[in-house]
Amino acid sequence: MALISKCPLQWISCLLYWHTMIVYFPTFLLQAVESWLVDRAVLPIENSLGGSIHRNYDLLLRHRLHIVGEVKFAVRHCLLANHGVKVEDLKRVLSHSQALAQCENTLTKLGLVREAVDDTAGAAKFIAFHKLKDAGAVASSAAARIYGLKILAQDIQDDSYNVTRFLMLAREPIIPGTDRPFKTSIVFSLEEGPGVLFKALAVFALRQINLTKIESRPLRNQPLRASNDTNNGSPKYFDYLFYVDFEASMADQNSQNALRHLKEFATFLRVLGSYPVDTSMI
Incomplete structure (x- = not known):
């Protein structure tokens, strides 16, 4: 992860820093943005070989920052x-x-x-x-x-197609548009019950909105919950947060309707950002 200023060229070049900077305290970087010490932070979020970077998903929710861009970067070890x-x-x-x-x-x-x-x-x-x-x-x-x-x-990586996806985070969101492909990232939680997650994802399918990513993370403040609080012998369930990326802009009425529908049964919902899709490889 790296820090950058407002300059778009620095946003691109800073991706190199994830492989050349020493980062011992990732939370410090996001705190630096929140404290106005810098304008942007770049966060690696997933890799085509290693999968999701779970710690960084947790940081997205812990800090009140907004995703304003993404870049997919080919890794050469x-x-x-x-x-x-x-x-x-x-x-x-x-x-x-x-x-x-x-x-x-x-x-x-x-x-x-x-x-x-x-x-x-x-x-x-x-x-x-x-x-x-x-x-x-x-x-x-x-x-x-x-x-x-x-x-x-x-080039000692096992797969030549070794790509890391990075997110750019800022204090303020960008204004989403419809003039080019956009992606929106959200996080939500649900009540326990049969078919609840199916219903949540169906709000997108019903509107022909494509999902590009879904990731679940434990809800840390209440990791276990009984299915019936009045019955001490009832089974306990893990509570999860669901991170979802979908291919649509929040400026699109279809997206707004989908999230309005999701709010009807989600116990928590937050839009992490709506930002242009990276359609090229560096």
């Missing part, structure tokens, strides 16, 4: 080491857990012990600072330039 170190010298490799998972086949073939750290750039900085001879890092080519490391191997 490299195996880095200090100069003079060869692949056969390596015993272990450091990186973010998702990066290690995305390079599992290559790292297994090399017989390297994997050690997870906070992020890819942090791994590169660690082996450079400590001048390690038996350890490498999975990180970007930009991290190699920044920390003076040698690239032992490029």
Whole structure:
């Protein structure tokens, strides 16, 4: 995750920082936007190989920020080491857990012990600072330039189609339009009962609105609930929040009607943002 200012060019280039910045306290970045220290934050939300980044979904609800854009970024992992170190010298490799998972086949073939750290750039900085001879890092080519490391191997990810989706967050929402494709992200909760989730999703299907993502996360303040409070022997259920992305703008009357319908039986509903769809790959 990275911080950026208002400049659109910085919004694009900052995606590189997720692979080159050390991020120990992700919540600090969103707090910095809320506190007017910076104007925007960029949050990685899902990867085509590693799946959803659950911690960041939780952050979307915890902070009162709005999604104002998205970018899908092709990830290219490299195996880095200090100069003079060869692949056969390596015993272990450091990186973010998702990066290690995305390079599992290559790292297994090399017989390297994997050690997870906070992020890819942090791994590169660690082996450079400590001048390690038996350890490498999975990180970007930009991290190699920044920390003076040698690239032992490029494109070591298991799948060439390795894409991370990022969200741009701001204090104020943008005004949604209908002049180009838009996506809207919402989060809601429901009462326990048969077919309740089906009914919730049906409000979109009935209006021919396509869903592109659905993610469930535990409702932390009340994780367990009995089906009948008056019966101590009744089964208990986990309460969940449902994060949904759908292909429509909040300026579209169809979307407004769908959410109005959803509000009839949702116990909680919040629009996280309505923003232009990223239709190109960087």
